[in-house]
Amino acid sequence: MNFALILKSTTGTELTLYDDSLLLLESESFEDLNSLNFHLQTLAKKHNIKKTLMIIHDADKNHVDLELAGDENSLFVS
Numbered sequence: 001m002n003f004a005l006i007l008k009s010t011t012g013t014e015l016t017l018y019d020d021s022l023l024l025l026e027s028e029s030f031e032d033l034n035s036l037n038f039h040l041q042t043l044a045k046k047h048n049i050k051k052t053l054m055i056i057h058d059a060d061k062n063h064v065d066l067e068l069a070g071d072e073n074s075l076f077v078s
Contacts, residue, residue: 002053
């Protein structure tokens with residue numbers, strides 16, 4: 001299982017992707033959620049990802065959500 005740490009704020013969105021051994025695979029910044037969501041779906045094929053635990057931190061609301069994505073179509077942040 002891979003781990004995706006997503007930090008949302010009014011200034012942008014940051015993605016940090018780790019493999020199952022917590023080794024850093026990628027780290028990117030995005031201006032909007034549409035760009036992030038497109039990139040997330042390409043990562044599934046690029047790194048052959050089957051399952052991902054997405055940790056979504058909304059810094060403005062100081063709220064954290066955990067979501068388990070089972071395939072590339074469920075890699076989506078709203």
